[in-house]
Amino acid sequence: MKNQVQKVFLLAALAVLGMTMPLSAQDGLDSLLAEPGAVDQPAAANSQPDSRLPVPGAAASKQALSEVKDIFRDEYAGATPPQARLALAKQLLSHADKTAAAVDRWVLYSEAMRLASDAGDVDLCFEAIDAAAEQFAIDAEDLRVDALGKLAAKARPEDLDALARASLAIARKGIDSGDLTRAQRALSLALGFGRKAKNPSSVAEANTLQQSLRDAEKITKEKVAMDSRLAESPGDADVCLEVGKFYCFKAEQWRKGLPLLAKGADTTLARLAVAELNAGRGTEAVISLADGWWTWADEQSGSQKAVARLHAADLYESVLTATEGLDRARLEKRIREANEQKARRREKRIALADLRHEQVSITDFTNDGTYKGKPFTCLNQRWPKGLQASTHAAGVTVTYLLPKGAKKLVGKAGVFTPNALETLNVPPQPGAPIEFEIFVDGRSAWKSPPLAKRDDTADFSVELYGATRVELKTISKSSTSPWSAWLNPEITY
Numbered sequence: 064m065k066n067q068v069q070k071v072f073l074l075a076a077l078a079v080l081g082m083t084m085p086l087s088a089q090d091g092l093d094s095l096l097a098e099p100g101a102v103d104q105p106a107a108a109n110s111q112p113d114s115r116l117p118v119p120g121a122a123a124s125k126q127a128l129s130e131v132k133d134i135f136r137d138e139y140a141g142a143t144p145p146q147a148r149l150a151l152a153k154q155l156l157s158h159a160d161k162t163a164a165a166v167d168r169w170v171l172y173s174e175a176m177r178l179a180s181d182a183g184d185v186d187l188c189f190e191a192i193d194a195a196a197e198q199f200a201i202d203a204e205d206l207r208v209d210a211l212g213k214l215a216a217k218a219r220p221e222d223l224d225a226l227a228r229a230s231l232a233i234a235r236k237g238i239d240s241g242d243l244t245r246a247q248r249a250l251s252l253a254l255g256f257g258r259k260a261k262n263p264s265s266v267a268e269a270n271t272l273q274q275s276l277r278d279a280e281k282i283t284k285e286k287v288a289m290d291s292r293l294a295e296s297p298g299d300a301d302v303c304l305e306v307g308k309f310y311c312f313k314a315e316q317w318r319k320g321l322p323l324l325a326k327g328a329d330t331t332l333a334r335l336a337v338a339e340l341n342a343g344r345g346t347e348a349v350i351s352l353a354d355g356w357w358t359w360a361d362e363q364s365g366s367q368k369a370v371a372r373l374h375a376a377d378l379y380e381s382v383l384t385a386t387e388g389l390d391r392a393r394l395e396k397r398i399r400e401a402n403e404q405k406a407r408r409r410e411k412r413i414a415l416a417d418l419r420h421e422q423v424s425i426t427d428f429t430n431d432g433t434y435k436g437k438p439f440t441c442l443n444q445r446w447p448k449g450l451q452a453s454t455h456a457a458g459v460t461v462t463y464l465l466p467k468g469a470k471k472l473v474g475k476a477g478v479f480t481p482n483a484l485e486t487l488n489v490p491p492q493p494g495a496p497i498e499f500e501i502f503v504d505g506r507s508a509w510k511s512p513p514l515a516k517r518d519d520t521a522d523f524s525v526e527l528y529g530a531t532r533v534e535l536k537t538i539s540k541s542s543t544s545p546w547s548a549w550l551n552p553e554i555t556y
Contacts, residue, residue: 223260474552477520494541
């Protein structure tokens, strides 16, 4: 039944997002009252028993609903306009916590959910869901996604930003908790709300979270492969090292990785892992252990260095209140360095190609790294997020509205080589040098030197703080110089 409920909401959401799928099923929130245990979740392995009440059965819920509708007969009769439905939802919710019988409370919460979603009020709907989830064994996050799907079908323009923010919050939580299916559902809704609202900030954040989701899915697949290798060779020191490093430095699951490193082939890591597994809680012992990880990190590079430093910083922080003077200053400095490195590693980026351009001054424009339907190359590689528009003497400009919080525009501009050049009947090199220029809010912020031959490139990093619009312009004095491209430009924020 739960899957059916979710399907109904998802169909409604897809319809709003422009996909033609029929919606011919019972209202999802109404159906919560239709069967006992409709939203029950299976207990996770080794999880604590759920102390909340079970969802009341269908027969008892139906009777309780009949009584509620009889008591509030006049209010239900007048609950046609959205404001009247909203008023009734608030009234039912106010009575729920003061009602003794569990089945009556359940019906009041459920009706408040349904009426609030009918009225298009996401905050009140979520309030009812949270109140119900405190007392009954339901999955609040799933119901929020379901409710957002229903709200999508009747969202007013002024509500779209709030709906996008709510969807993004659920997506972030799903990624952090490992519930990737829920995160994907919420991201699909967020992207639709953001696009309908014409809010580039929401769209950009949704696309950034989509990349985080892809990364999480990749790690999940790697876990399966690593666990399989470990199962085949549980005593192999090299395998233990490989799997232990994966869990510690990539999946960042130290509890699972440390015992494997302790059995691994790297003697330094094995010593550190054994020390941590056997370490006492004394301040000096913890600081000594953290110093060991910090020293090891200094000899590494990339993500291993950053993650090992963060782990050391966590250990330092656990005993920080027990230190003072120069010792405390040293620990605080290292904690600060590790967190700054973390911020740089996790800087949010969105490809300009993933945003909808506001305006382009020519019809021959692509944002998928292709020219004439085929991928182009520059510096002997493809650029799947490359922007291309055939350059001419009057210049070609592509304009984007910037998402809120945009910090920099970074990337390369270059002269590309089209695929199957011989079939295009054009010169092998530009007929004249190509110049690239970036305007921020109408002011020139960066200009390339003239790029005269294939694989000539120029790097750019342009500040965007507080700006609302960016324009990318290319110009050449020759009509036989179409080979200009912005190579995977990205916005950081």
